[in-house]
Amino acid sequence: xxxxxxxxxxxxxxxxxxxDLRPDRDPGGRRAKxxxxxxxxxxxxxxxxxxxxxxxxxxxxxxxxxxxQRVIRQRLFGLQAVEIFRLRWYFRTLDIxxxxxxxxxxxxxxxxxxxxxxxxxxxAHPKAQIAVTETFRLNVLRKR
Amino acid sequence: MRGVRTDPExxxxxxxxxxxxxxxxxxxxxxxxxxxxxxxxxxxxxxxVGVDPDTGQIERAKRLLPAxxxxxxxxxxxxxxxxxFPGQSFQAVIFSWSL
Numbered sequence: 001x002x003x004x005x006x007x008x009x010x011x012x013x014x015x016x017x018x019x020d021l022r023p024d025r026d027p028g029g030r031r032a033k034x035x036x037x038x039x040x041x042x043x044x045x046x047x048x049x050x051x052x053x054x055x056x057x058x059x060x061x062x063x064x065x066x067x068x069q070r071v072i073r074q075r076l077f078g079l080q081a082v083e084i085f086r087l088r089w090y091f092r093t094l095d096i097x098x099x100x101x102x103x104x105x106x107x108x109x110x111x112x113x114x115x116x117x118x119x120x121x122x123x124a125h126p127k128a129q130i131a132v133t134e135t136f137r138l139n140v141l142r143k144r
Numbered sequence: 145m146r147g148v149r150t151d152p153e154x155x156x157x158x159x160x161x162x163x164x165x166x167x168x169x170x171x172x173x174x175x176x177x178x179x180x181x182x183x184x185x186x187x188x189x190x191x192x193v194g195v196d197p198d199t200g201q202i203e204r205a206k207r208l209l210p211a212x213x214x215x216x217x218x219x220x221x222x223x224x225x226x227x228x229f230p231g232q233s234f235q236a237v238i239f240s241w242s243l
Contacts, residue, residue, distance in 0.1 A: 001243055004174070004224030008239070011172060013232040017164050021156070021181075022241045064243035081163050085155055092147035100145055136156070140163045 001067035009076045009143060016143045018077060020068060024084055024137035025061035037114060038131040039121040040090070045131060046121060049114035057107025068139055077141035084137055091130040094118055150180060157184045160238075169235040174224045175242025179205030186213040193229070195222040 008018055034050035071077050091097040094115070101108055122128055151157075160166070167188045176182050176194030178201045186192060186209070194217070196202050205219045222228070224242060 004239075004243070007225060007227045008172075008174065008237040010231050011227055011229045011233050012237055013170075013235050016232075016234065017236045019160060019164055019236060019238045020243055021160065021238060022243055067243060083159050083163065085159055087151050087156060088153065090149040090152065096145065096147040100148060104145070138159055138163060 001064055002070050005067055005071045006076065009071070012143045014143050017080070018139075018141040018143065020064075020137075020139035020141065022064060022137060023061055024135045025058055025065075035108065035132055035134050037118065038133070039118060039125065039128045040131050041121070041125045041128045048117040048121060048130075049111065051101075051105075051108050051114070051132065052111055054107045054109070060107075068141070072141070075144055078144055079139065080142045081140040082137065083140075084135060086133045087136045089132045089134070091132070094122060094130065097130050097132070154184065156181070160185070161188070164236055166236055170233065171236045171238065172227075172229070172234040173238045173240055174227075175240045176205060176219065177201045177240065179208055179219065181238070181240050182217060182219075183209065183213075186210070186217050189216070191216045192218070193234075194219045195224070195227070197221065197223050 005018070012018065036050050037048045038045040039048055072079055091100065098110065101110055118130060166185055168190045171189045171192040173182055173192060173194045176196045177198070179194060182192060182194045182205065194205060199221050202219045202221050209217055
């Protein structure tokens with residue numbers, strides 16, 4: 001990751017910006033932030049529980065944080081701004097959410113209790129959809 | 145994937161543009177995937193090169209790119225660690241969920 005940031009530093013004009021946009025997982029080095037799931041019923045978000053991540057998936061995000069800190073220490077970049085925000089995904093059905101977890105979000109799992117809760121809510125409200133929110137981070141780094 | 149909407153509120157792009165003057169800029173997007181973010185900022189940049197190691201994703205990105213921005217957007221299969229561009233080619237580099 002540090003190598004990728006070093007390559008980016010080379011191709012950037014001076015002064016140029018490196019924008020590091022990715023899930024935010026390790027603000028205090030202690031625990032992951034959950035991916036909360038909701039069922040959206042006529043505009044209202046009803047909480048259904050959180051998805052869980054595998055330790056290795058989580059470790060990748062922590063490694064990204066360390067790589068950014070390292071290139072700042074090396075004075076390749078200066079940290080200009082950080083913004084934390086919640087990004088939302090919407091899934092039309094539970095099948096589509098499960099397919100996404102199987103094919104794309106392979107480091108994330110749907111606990112049985114959350115699946116039961118989603119199923120119950122969707123059975124009661126067949127036109128509802130599922131929302132998943134995830135905390136994201138934008139690091140704005142200026143080339144030195 | 146059909147049936148999935150990512151950030152329909154476009155919060156991600158609004159925050160990106162709030163912090164980075166991408167209007168009229170030459171931009172490199174590392175980890176562009178199927179070009180979801182690329183398409184959302186294509187209208188403001190001067191030019192953009194999107195790279196991703198997944199050939200299938202790059203093919204999809206090319207297919208989904210609107211005709212009106214095709215002249216200034218380019219997609220390439222590649223890794224962040226092996227970027228082959230001249231020095232100081234870009235005014236902004238975006239790592240899209242790729243660190």
